[in-house]
Amino acid sequence: MTLTELRYIVAVARERHFGRAAEACHVSQPTLSVAIKKLEEELDLRIFERGANEISVTPLGDEIVRQAQSVITQANAIKEIAKRGKDPLAGNLRLGLIYTIAPYLLPALVKGVIERYPQMPLMLQENFTVKLLEMLRAGELDCAVLAEPFPDAGLAVAPLYDEDFSIAVPATHPFAERSEVSAEELKQETMLLLGAGHCFRDHVLEVCPEFARFSSDAEGIRKSFEGSSLETIKHMVASGLGVTVVPALSVPKEAQPHLRYIPFSAPVPTRRVVLAWRKTFTRYEAIAALRNAIYGCELTGATRLS
Incomplete structure (x- = not known):
């Protein structure tokens, strides 16, 4: 045979x-x-x-x-x-990313990896933090881009960047012409949140804990306050249904006619984005190459970390 x-x-x-x-x-x-x-x-x-x-x-x-x-x-x-x-860079690298990072980081990252490391194609998986951690432990992913904090899964972790949060409001909102808005002022607003399972939802509730009442088990109209993606929620905001909080990388570079993005006043809430991989994963050069490719992206509103 x-x-x-x-x-x-x-x-x-x-x-x-x-x-x-x-x-x-x-x-x-x-x-x-x-x-x-x-x-x-x-x-x-x-x-x-x-x-x-x-x-x-x-x-x-x-x-x-x-x-x-x-x-x-x-x-x-x-x-x-x-x-x-x-060649330690030769071969696929299976990369996972959470939903609130993937759409904004991947276009530039994939292009950068193709240009810098054509021998290392990225195999991509977009999912919730919990699912990505399961896939890492099971060996179905080599590494993942996540936002802290997350349950310790015996992983190696390298910080990538700290990302500021901004407030998205309709263009007709009283905040639209403001240079900054405090978290305290958001308490009087109708807040649109991501659904349960998104770690960014938890980050927003840390800034505005009073909005925890809009939970997945709420009844009637309250369920409409939860969206499946940041882009869906932005469209809801543009329609005048409320305001929301977004990470800096999701803020478009071009002005949008129906939306305004306002910085928080100090202290500005942030999240830390990291790269995680199994400690038994031996392609250290591939991890370093991926980090370099991420640092090569334009991370507007974020602070790169070494």
């Missing part, structure tokens, strides 16, 4: 046709057919049922094909390990 034979049976199972499978494997059809027949004889069972117009996989053959795919994947992983030995 060889890896080549396993690749052939996976190709036939996928294509359901010996000719197309041979073409996909860049060999002649007789070569592929002979190799598969040899494997079937070695295993003493039929992997494929050969009909007049169609190839089907036998029940046992289906299990063998799935195992063959797993073996091929593991063999490719061995090659990736060897490749990384020559």
